[in-house]
Amino acid sequence: MFNKIPMTLRGFxxxxxxxxxLKYITRPCIVKAIANARQLGDLKENAEYHSAREEQSFCENRICExxxxxxxxxxxxxxxxxxKGIVIFGSTVTVLQISTSNIFVYTIVGDDEANYKEFSISIHSPMSRALIGKKKNDIIKVNTPTGYIKYIIKKIEYI
Structure with missing residues (x-):
């Protein structure tokens, strides 16, 4: 009934x-901040109290998520x-951008693991969608805001 969320062991x-x-460090600090803010008096006009309660709400929502x-x-x-030489979830793929001859190395990961600075891209990104199921030397087209960009798959690794 519930959709599974793919992720690597590292992401998990x-x-x-x-x-x-969040549970054992952040939450107790917020509870202390709320208690300290309560001691300051009238809660209706107590900015520290309202700020701590808002932070508590964000923390609890993130814990649930x-x-x-x-x-x-x-x-x-x-x-x-x-x-098997096919790009799948978790693959590390080296691609060559045809128009610029720039080489990029991407690892396809779950949404929460994606970090463009580390070249970890979400399974749901346009690049990943174009790569999944392809083989070495395949040419892919990725739809970007500036138009389609073509890449050649140079290397596929399962690491």
Whole structure:
């Protein structure tokens, strides 16, 4: 009934770590901040109190969100999948942009793991959608805001 959320083991552990921090470090600090703000007097005009309550709301919502994702997580360990030369979730793919001859290396990961600075791209990104199911030397077209960009797949790794 619930949709599974694909993620790598690294992404799963990262979410677990964030959840632990929120529950055992951030949440108690917020509770203390609320208690301290209550001591300042009238709650109607107490900016510190309202700020702490808002922070508490964000924290609790994030805790619920992470717990939900961890329950629905489908951990995919790419190293345990036999290499068939096809781009799949978790693959690290080297591509050559045809128009510029620039080379890029991307790892296809879950939404929460995506980090463009680390060249980890979401499974739902246009680049990932173009790469999934392709093989070495295939040419892909990626739709971008400035138009289509063509790439050649140079290397596929399951690492």
């Amino acid at each position: 552990n990262k979410l677990k770590s964030e959840l632990k921090k 992470i717990e939900n994702k961890l329950l629905r997580a489908q951990i995919i360990d790419i190293t345990k999948i036999p290499f």
